[in-house]
Amino acid sequence: MDLVVPVRTGAVNQQLRYALRSWAAHLPHRRVWVIGCRPPWLQDVRYLATPQDGTKYVNTTRAVAAACRNKGISDPFVLLNDDFFTMQPLPDGVPVLHRGPVAEVEAYYATRGNGAYLRGLRETRDLLVRLGHDDPVSYELHVPLVVHKEGMLHALDVGRRLSVLHKRTAYGNLAGIGGEQVTDCKILWRGPQFPTDGPFLSTMPDAFTNGMVGAHIRRAFPRPCRYERGGGR
Template sequence: MGALDIVVPVREGPVNEQLRYALRSWSANLPHGRVWLVGGRPSWAVGVEHIPTRQDGTKYRNTTRAVEAACLHPEVSDPFLLCNDDFFVLRRQEDMPVFHRGPVAQVEAYYATRGNGKYLRGLRQTRDLLVELGHPDPVSYELHVPLPVHKRGMLAALEAGRDVPVLHKRTMYGNLARIGGERMADVKVLHRAPRYDTSSGFLSTMPDSFTHGAVGAFLRRTFGKPSPYERGRR
């Protein structure tokens, strides 16, 4: 099997600097076939494939629609690597491992302390559905790192969770397809503070932490060289 394609759900809009630097990190450290932007495509992005999708739902519905579109597209590799536009790979990954976040029950307890409304409800509804489907102690795959995805398994997961408004689709897929994997802590950096953990080889940011935080400055230094995916490279 050749290198897997990268699939990235992308919101519409001309500017997406997190995506620019994510592409730079994948170009340097994540061997891949083609890059598929699904949904929007910034005007500066070149050398990528594009699958337009409707962007008239919630961000959760939009990304679910994007993943489904990628799974149904005959030219997207099977399997593929599912990424977000704010996933950064810091070290070379010849074969992307499968990672999970541990038991959903523990992840639920973390988000319950933050009062995370829609997301937490979606977590609980996804968990309850998995329990109904014979997975009494499901594992969370809602990490901000690339995830290898087989199309048939993901389409089955999306169909099973079609009535869940905020479906945790990685978790639904990972448990139904029994993909296993190695446990890791999430790498999302929510703050501007000077300390962040790079030991896993992965990072992810929020728009504010990328634009104004120390982690964003680190990523811009680390990936200062333009990738082949940028028009008018700078």
């Protein structure tokens, strides 16, 4: 399968550099597709430009839709973010994982405010309930997700009127992909409390740059990969 990663405009994006190293080492694939913005240090990747004039939610939805409509991208493909790190080989392929009932995830985010993300979670949940999914589960994890194009395009169409569609969750429930419940691997802090025995990690920019988790990831992948200019082959 191809790897598809939406990339925002702006920074040098060192997280993407080390994410690519981790994928090159541990995530078998055919090609890497970067959608949105292409950092100048990249090489040997396929690039698909998409508009970057919306919110981050709108921009990533555009990127996923563009990937699904592009005939050159494998079907299915693996959807990633530029801050997803594959820390171990995946001998059985990319696992199907979810975060548990949306109701439980909503309770967690309700303690952190009432922003656009939480509003989108609730709107996506209400949409799924109206469509007969009485107790939907959340797929908003910071881990790779195998995406079948027809199913994702259907989810994006069903949720097109939502300002912040939780597209992974809409896709996972509407397509009935099932999976195993896990705790999210996103690390928000600088300190040493993070798992080192799982296959995936994800970081906030500050945690990657200044935290112990970032140092751990950089130690794990010290060598450039074939997707970096001057990198190995």
